[in-house]
Amino acid sequence: MAFSHAYLNASSIKTRLNVDSPSFTPSALAVNGSSQPVKSLGLSPKAANAAPFRPKSSAAVSSIPASAVKAKPYNPSTPDWIGQPDVPEFVPQNYNASQSLKADRRLNFPHSNPLIEQFAPDSPALNSLDHTAQPAQINPYAQETNGFGASPYFQGTTSYSQPLQHHLYAPQGPYRDMQANQRMAKDFFIDENLRRFMQKRSEATLKTFSNVPLPDVEQFHTLVNLDFSDSKSERLLGYPSWLYKAVSGSDGNYYCLRRLEGFKSTNQTHHDVISVQQNWRRVRNGNVVSVHLAFTNSRFNGPSLFFVTDYHPCSETLAQKHFGGPSRNSRPHSAPPITEQLMWSYLVQIANALRAIHDAGLAAKVIDASKVILTGENHLRLNGCAVLDVVNGQDGTSITQHQTRDLYLFGALLLALGTNNASTTTLRGSQPKALEMFRRNYTPRLCSSLGWLLDHGSSNTEPISIFLPTIAAEVFTNFDAMSHAQDNLYSVLNQELENGRAFRNMAKINIILDRPEYEHEAAWSRHGSRYILLLARDHIFHQVDANGRAVENLAHILGCLNRLDAGIDERITLTSRDNSTVCIVTWKEIKGCLESAWSDLFGRR
Numbered sequence: 231m232a233f234s235h236a237y238l239n240a241s242s243i244k245t246r247l248n249v250d251s252p253s254f255t256p257s258a259l260a261v262n263g264s265s266q267p268v269k270s271l272g273l274s275p276k277a278a279n280a281a282p283f284r285p286k287s288s289a290a291v292s293s294i295p296a297s298a299v300k301a302k303p304y305n306p307s308t309p310d311w312i313g314q315p316d317v318p319e320f321v322p323q324n325y326n327a328s329q330s331l332k333a334d335r336r337l338n339f340p341h342s343n344p345l346i347e348q349f350a351p352d353s354p355a356l357n358s359l360d361h362t363a364q365p366a367q368i369n370p371y372a373q374e375t376n377g378f379g380a381s382p383y384f385q386g387t388t389s390y391s392q393p394l395q396h397h398l399y400a401p402q403g404p405y406r407d408m409q410a411n412q413r414m415a416k417d418f419f420i421d422e423n424l425r426r427f428m429q430k431r432s433e434a435t436l437k438t439f440s441n442v443p444l445p446d447v448e449q450f451h452t453l454v455n456l457d458f459s460d461s462k463s464e465r466l467l468g469y470p471s472w473l474y475k476a477v478s479g480s481d482g483n484y485y486c487l488r489r490l491e492g493f494k495s496t497n498q499t500h501h502d503v504i505s506v507q508q509n510w511r512r513v514r515n516g517n518v519v520s521v522h523l524a525f526t527n528s529r530f531n532g533p534s535l536f537f538v539t540d541y542h543p544c545s546e547t548l549a550q551k552h553f554g555g556p557s558r559n560s561r562p563h564s565a566p567p568i569t570e571q572l573m574w575s576y577l578v579q580i581a582n583a584l585r586a587i588h589d590a591g592l593a594a595k596v597i598d599a600s601k602v603i604l605t606g607e608n609h610l611r612l613n614g615c616a617v618l619d620v621v622n623g624q625d626g627t628s629i630t631q632h633q634t635r636d637l638y639l640f641g642a643l644l645l646a647l648g649t650n651n652a653s654t655t656t657l658r659g660s661q662p663k664a665l666e667m668f669r670r671n672y673t674p675r676l677c678s679s680l681g682w683l684l685d686h687g688s689s690n691t692e693p694i695s696i697f698l699p700t701i702a703a704e705v706f707t708n709f710d711a712m713s714h715a716q717d718n719l720y721s722v723l724n725q726e727l728e729n730g731r732a733f734r735n736m737a738k739i740n741i742i743l744d745r746p747e748y749e750h751e752a753a754w755s756r757h758g759s760r761y762i763l764l765l766a767r768d769h770i771f772h773q774v775d776a777n778g779r780a781v782e783n784l785a786h787i788l789g790c791l792n793r794l795d796a797g798i799d800e801r802i803t804l805t806s807r808d809n810s811t812v813c814i815v816t817w818k819e820i821k822g823c824l825e826s827a828w829s830d831l832f833g834r835r
């Protein structure tokens with residue numbers, strides 16, 4: 231039933247809602263889910279000596295004898311405010327009106343939200359948002375019982391219909407190994423390192439250099455150079471190559487454009503370009519940079535061949551990470567070798583990439599430290615695939631031979647990484663010495679895998695499918711690490727989901743209240759639903775302590791915003807700043823006010 235707030239007309243509030251007034255009576259207030267109008271709970275003269283009203287829902291419910299509640303099967307389609315009609319009305323005892331009025335906007339914590347109690351106003355951790363301070367130890371879940379001895383979340387084995395408490399945070403694992411009293415304000419938000427990482431990626435995506443305008447090519451505009459190496463080698467791709475970030479005019483997304491400078495197209499090129507597009511579209515693998523398009527274009531002072539691939543902001547090549555620059559400059563031999571664990575991680579990921587490429591009947595052809603990029607924490611992707619398919623065209627070499635060579639290049643890359651020597655990828659003569667060094671640094675298992683791969687430079691022609699079962703143990707280790715990483719991300723995502731709900735309500739409240747265009751219309755903000763919102767905003771954000779000092783309590787704000795978002799039946803006391811107006815409303819009613827004020831504002835157009 232709709233909540234009528236005709237009684238909230240500012241002029242009438244002062245006269246109708248005072249200590250002597252009979253009660254606050256919404257026209258259709260639902261108590262404990264009852265759809266029947268119930269007796270109001272206002273400040274009747276009889277209740278003047280009653281104890282302060284504490285809308286602690288769990289406490290109220292726990293006083294109800296279990297026999298008074300009819301068992302009801304859980305029905306997920308039932309709105310969550312429909313509760314037990316037989317529950318007796320809560321009658322406050324020993325109510326002290328003067329005490330209540332004095333309490334006005336002071337922080338009281340009648341809520342059953344464990345977060346709020348955990349981060350009580352006196353808690354140094356939240357009052358100051360100090361990440362190092364620790365609140366006093368309490369059991370945050372002590373109040374979670376609902377009087378029926380069952381957890382509100384544990385609906386499977388109880389016959390009572392318990393509405394889900396959407397206003398409570400539902401923390402999701404994995405949990406850090408810490409006590410409840412060690413939780414801090416920052417635990418409500420995204421992990422700081424992850425936030426920085428994501429922001430750096432956004433920044434890199436949006437960054438442009440306006441002083442070096444580059445021409446648009448095909449549908450791609452706003453080209454930004456990504457390749458800052460001084461010398462342009464033709465060693466790998468046959469042509470000097472440049473890399474750009476660009477925005478596609480057709481879908482507005484960011485892509486990476488590789489330009490091969492000076493490539494002259496032939497009759498065969500058109501055919502190769504089409505088949506590259508068709509073939510490489512089939513390879514969508516987490517360890518391969520996806521290839522979307524290839525075309526020739528002359529906008530860069532001469533003919534060029536372009537490849538369009540996914541753009542992975544903030545990536546760096548293996549050469550940049552482990553050789554301190556392009557693959558040609560190896561690190562000094564004294565640098566500590568890459569750990570065995572990281573070597574296995576690289577090995578498993580490259581094997582996964584090659585498995586996908588070879589299964590699609592293709593070959594990577596380019597496996598080099600400068601053409602393998604790391605995106606995120608050790609997430610590796612083969613880059614530059616498909617380029618040689620067009621550059622070399624049909625060179626008479628069978629795809630099986632190319633695949634065999636892929637496996638050799640794979641082994642040579644691991645050897646280079648394991649010996650800090652980029653040249654071993656190309657110089658076969660230096661391999662025996664390098665292999666000796668590799669054996670000193672790594673376990674026989676890794677050495678034997680490397681040996682199998684390097685054999686593809688001579689006698690071995692076995693496909694990658696033979697190799698995969700031999701590294702199954704390491705594949706599972708990697709799989710496990712990725713599953714943990716995924717759990718962590720889901721946990722962060724869940725937090726952000728909760729914060730997103732809170733943000734939307736904060737935005738709405740701020741859009742509605744204190745609008746400059748209604749500055750001179752006092753009636754606008756002090757009328758009806760907007761007046762309740764005004765009081766609710768004070769309750770949420772402008773709490774003061776017993777000495778009238780501002781309180782900064784994040785848990786209170788989040789708890790209130792979540793209650794508002796869920797529109798629960800819990801009652802709160804709202805008091806105007808001059809104490810002339812006191813009213814008791816439920817969050818459900820405040821939510822109704824928010825929605826109605828919102829439609830008032832945008833319905834006026």
Ligand SMILES: Nc1ncnc2c1ncn2[C@@H]1O[C@H](COP(=O)(O)OP(=O)(O)OP(=O)(O)O)[C@@H](O)[C@H]1O
Pocket residue numbers: 456457458459461462463466471472473486519539540541542543544545546547549550555556557600601603613
């Ligand atoms: N798909 C991509 N998305 C985002 N950045 C990329 C992508 N591919 C490569 N990069 C980055 O662009 C830079 C240049 O890459 P490139 O492949 O040209 O390597 P390079 O070392 O400059 O090799 P070369 O000497 O052959 O030009 C590197 O920092 C790399 O991390």
